[in-house]
Amino acid sequence: MQVIKVEIDTAAPLDPEASILIIYTGGTIGMVFDEEKKHLVPFNFSQILEKVPELAQFKYLLTVVSVEPVIDSSNVTIENWILLAKLIKENYNNYDGFVILHGTDTMAYSASAMSFLLENLCKPVIFTGAQVPIGRVRTDARENLITALQIAATKIDGHSLVPEVCIYFHNLLLRGNRGKKVESSHFNAFKSENYPLLAKAGVVIDYYWSSILPHPTEPLKVHSHMDDRVAILKLFPGITAQVVASILRTPGLRGVVMETFGAGNAPIFSWLLDLLREAMDRGIFILNVSQCDEGRVEQGRYETSKHLFNMGIIGGVDITTEAAISKMMFVLGLNKDQVNTKRLLESNLRGEISI
Ligand code: ASP
Numbered sequence: 001m002q003v004i005k006v007e008i009d010t011a012a013p014l015d016p017e018a019s020i021l022i023i024y025t026g027g028t029i030g031m032v033f034d035e036e037k038k039h040l041v042p043f044n045f046s047q048i049l050e051k052v053p054e055l056a057q058f059k060y061l062l063t064v065v066s067v068e069p070v071i072d073s074s075n076v077t078i079e080n081w082i083l084l085a086k087l088i089k090e091n092y093n094n095y096d097g098f099v100i101l102h103g104t105d106t107m108a109y110s111a112s113a114m115s116f117l118l119e120n121l122c123k124p125v126i127f128t129g130a131q132v133p134i135g136r137v138r139t140d141a142r143e144n145l146i147t148a149l150q151i152a153a154t155k156i157d158g159h160s161l162v163p164e165v166c167i168y169f170h171n172l173l174l175r176g177n178r179g180k181k182v183e184s185s186h187f188n189a190f191k192s193e194n195y196p197l198l199a200k201a202g203v204v205i206d207y208y209w210s211s212i213l214p215h216p217t218e219p220l221k222v223h224s225h226m227d228d229r230v231a232i233l234k235l236f237p238g239i240t241a242q243v244v245a246s247i248l249r250t251p252g253l254r255g256v257v258m259e260t261f262g263a264g265n266a267p268i269f270s271w272l273l274d275l276l277r278e279a280m281d282r283g284i285f286i287l288n289v290s291q292c293d294e295g296r297v298e299q300g301r302y303e304t305s306k307h308l309f310n311m312g313i314i315g316g317v318d319i320t321t322e323a324a325i326s327k328m329m330f331v332l333g334l335n336k337d338q339v340n341t342k343r344l345l346e347s348n349l350r351g352e353i354s355i
Pocket residue numbers: 026027028029071072073074102103104105106129130131
């Protein structure tokens with residue numbers, strides 16, 4: 001993947017109100033219908049001003065960098081996340097904020113991953129995208145992009161208002177690692193799970209101050225490792241030992257996010273408990289995450305979760321699966337010892353859990 005840079009000609013005066021770096025990665029927002037192939041394919045984002053002429057009215061310095069090739073976000077990889085983090089690191093001091101244009105399908109995973117990779121962030125990194133491509137009459141891309149830029153540019157007493165990785169979509173600003181894609185047909189594609197909104201855009205943008213992370217006191221630290229030796233094990237009534245074993249016995253596996261029922265409950269079948277114990281004995285970390293959209297994992301509340309607690313499975317509290325798997329990749333990528341890895345997985349690192 002390489003990066004192409006385009007400056008946008010806006011109404012920015014000599015002393016612009018803000019400078020924003022837009023990072024275009026692909027997704028529906030920049031797709032066009034390919035008449036030959038008969039499906040949507042990504043287009044060249046240097047044509048952005050033709051599609052959103054309103055951008056020229058901003059008194060911001062706007063720069064777009066486009067990754068090459070742009071991707072449908074279903075194809076996103078750990079390498080792409082590391083590249084995005086590196087781009088932010090390299091440009092951090094030159095911009096007041098960052099807007100990442102990204103497909104909606106995996107936006108919640110990418111926003112979660114970036115929240116972990118960018119430690120002590122004190123500038124906004126806002127993911128946005130669209131359900132309808134930017135060239136279509138009924139596109140939602142224009143509003144999403146314009147408001148995301150405004151949020152990224154907003155400061156109070158010289159400090160960014162939202163020093164976090166966020167998702168802005170269809171009037172809502174959410175913490176990135178609390179986001180979940182919940183809708184593929186309508187415009188309200190994202191929901192914040194177990195955490196209040198950071199802002200809501202109407203006639204004015206209402207910010208919910210108490211929900212926004214405080215400014216860090218330490219300087220930005222950008223991480224560049226994530227471990228892909230992880231898996232998600234989703235339990236369901238009728239799941240067989242063969243299926244569970246095939247996941248837990250994956251050669252080299254280091255971490256598993258286990259999606260359980262309700263408040264973190266799993267069947268108490270001895271074959272399942274034996275397989276989980278065997279995996280843990282091999283040093284695999286297991287993070288218990290609920291399949292429910294709201295509520296929290298409370299291991300020990302029911303008999304069906306007590307065994308998990310007793311064997312040392314980590315309770316994921318109210319984390320989303322998207323944040324849990326990227327947290328697992330991030331924490332394992334730090335290569336800490338067993339005790340510190342478990343401690344980090346249990347801790348609230350970037351506002352992803354409420355403890
Ligand atoms: N498949 C697209 C993507 O995630 C969908 C979208 O952008 O909304 O890249």
